[in-house]
Amino acid sequence: MHHILCGLAANPALSSELVDRLITVADDDIATNLASRTDLSRAQAVALVERVGESAVQLAYEGRLTADDIDPSVWPDAALALLDQGVGRPEWARLLAADPVRERREKLAACRSLPSDVVDTLAADPDVRVVAELAWWTTPDVAERLAAHPQSEVRRAVAGNEATPPAVLAALVTGEGLPAARRCLVCDREEPPFVHDPQCLRLDCGLPPGASCDGSHESTVHDMLEAALRNPATPIEAVVGFVDHPSMMLRWALATRRDLPQQTCARLASDPTPGVRADLAENPAIDDALIRALAGDRDPDVRRRLAHHPRVPLDVLTHLTRTAKIGATLLPRIATSSPAEVEGLAKSPDPAVRMLVAQRRDLPPGIRDRLADDPDAKVVKALAPHPALTEAQLRAMVDRHGARVLAKVASNPDAPPTLLEDLVRHEPAVRKVFREVARHRGATAPALLVCLADERARPVAAGNPALPPPVIAELLADADWRVGEAAAANPSLPPAVISDLVCQQ
Template identity: 45%
Template sequence: MPSSLLYAVAVNPALPPALLDRLIHAADTDQELAEALADRPDLGPEQVRRLAERDGHTAVWLAHRGLLGAADVDPVARPLVALALLDEGRGDPAWARRLARDPDPYVRERLAACPGLPAETAELLAADGSAEVVAELGLHTDRPELLTRLAAHPRAEVRRWVAANEAAPPGLLTALLTDGDVRVRRQAAGNPGTPGAAAARHVVDHPTVRRQLSEHPGLPAATYHRLADDRTSWVRGNLAENPGIDLPLMHRLASDEEEGVRRRLAHHPAVPLDLLERLATVVRIGPVLLPRIAAAEPAELARLAGSSEPRVRMLVAQHRGLPATVRDRLAADPDAAVAKSAAPHPGLASEQLTALLDRFGGKIATAVAANPGAPTALLDRIATTGPVPAKALRAIAAHPHAGPGTLARCLASPDRRTARAAASNPALPVEAIEALVRTACPGREERPPLEDR
């Protein structure tokens, strides 16, 4: 059996406890398997201990998941695991001073990113000989007096990350706008904590500063309009998604020569619906739920669902919280693209899904298979009516209603993603799971469970 299937079995919620023990033993020589097992929610204390002993990467992940505590970790032997606990706020504060003196600069750099460091530890890191360590502290600390000192650091790399820290005082960020290094000015220009009026004065600065400035949410309206004249489409694209721009600028950007700018405007959370309808006809937005559609009122959704333009109806069909009448209307839409967008909606009945498949066949098979309410019989029909789209079979392989025969077919698929999805599906019969584990881990039946050893 390909090792990738074994990793998929390792995360299957239906894996019997005895087989879980066997895979943990197998993980003694397989790091990827250990990491897959570390994701399971049903690990017992002894199983966690065995996995944590396997390697540092697995132990770090177990620590982040809350399965290891301070009493389980030696910060000298396993500093990265101790850092994971400190980062989660569950480590021993006494570790911080020790780790701040660790000879490995990577350890000190990771420590500098941890929240809530004791003042003494922060001072040690601020005086560190590695600029990378100090820069990391400058990005993450929330102590104003320390940020003020770091903003005067001789290394531009340190000042740059102070300028990116949203906890930096506004006056300090304003001062960094005049730094001699353009990278520092660029970070300060885009920091939302920088006063908008001060940042706006740098609209004539270096192109990279303007690019960062175009992301600032608090500039004067006139500055945004001035940035819209920038020849760089990246600047105009940033503006198109900026929550601070006004309605006249949205209309202006809707006619931008670059399709990418217009597409980004469609993702603006406050774009007017009439403008969004226009954008839907001039840019390829794709099958995505736009923020403005997600926030629309029921009456707005009903109006859009009645649009004569299929591309507008398709945007509405991506909404998974539609009123039932709107959802049903879109599921019965004569346009295949609209029906395809509506087909995964969890509220659709089996009869509606069957009707969709009858009308559009393979064009919509993947979308129907992705519906969480699709019945076993319908999934079996899709899987056995050729040619089966690869994405449809992949969706079926992961579906909780997939039947045993269909899952067996998916396991044998030459498409690795399909086979992995089937191997990790909790609907996979226990007998099939046992067969997969026996094939990958022969000769381990005689080994007793961990708790009995």
């Protein structure tokens, strides 16, 4: 019965009176669905929190509770949620900055626009994790101050904060102008030299796998450098020297930068690590010459990622369709192709190229109709979800290509109900069709009844409002609890049945 109540709590047809009734019996799961209701009143939200205190955070983020509804001494986590959204009260921040629960102080440290005295309190917190969290999100002036913190974990957080001044980020990378860090999480807990076993079985150990310190805090410093390299605010001059660094992770971080000089890009293009070259291949910073060079890379993932580059020349892209597994996706370069380029792609003798352009949903009618008649199933499969296709075109696709295009035709948002009824009865059957039709807005009762016979489509179909009300009621007792919960959430469930189920509680 519990899963039925969870479904009812999400049912948009549930009356306000029955919502009140469910609140009185709610547990954590039921409360989660009730808190997501768009029609929940403020009074009901307060009543729900009084019944299930854990729902306060969700209700605060959903906008159902205001500062007037929250007592931070009773619901501190809800107060934190409002502070996180910038609608809490300053005195709450002062109270929570002294909370004995470290996780709450840590959450507070991530909030923006805190009073300056609260920031000072958090910056001096005895737990370095709180100070580090503050460093990730704080303002430029506070970040500059924390960059000289004796704990290297705090400096790592400053290095990842995009509000940190560029000069400070450069200093963190070079070490110039900053006092040396004196501690890290490793040497705070273990006597150096120490290397944390990646397979550590200690349940009370919070050190990351492989963390190490020989007195130089090397693993935390490495993480700080990686954070600085990935930070777009770090001056490029401070990081280009890492192009030949022995750390693969630092070179990998460098490859994601959007402001790389071409000389640095060229060096990274010959990096021995495929992942470095793959990230570089998708980077808008590389020029046409490097794009063409990477098109011949020996690693298939590099070539696949290159196909996603926003400026890849079309002749390179058409070559990549023969050497890389691009998949059924609209590539950025295809999405921005000019009308003349679209025309040329649609006339390509290579079906893999025509399939790429068939992914667009803004094709001119003439090109769309020509691709709808394409002899290659891959092209038709890519085009089939296009909302402007007629019923005759969709049926012709099925007649020519059968099971290969069936699921994509069923996913077309404008597929008419009669076609959907025929698709679920197609022989041979395609199981994915049942799931597509089960969630389709145009599915009819006859089509959904067929979908109920499929194990994976059954829970989806049970929640479709087009299902006959008596059938929905029968599905409440289904052996699969997911089916019963979906049926209970179905707005077409008869009101009398909804009322009886709630009132039984």
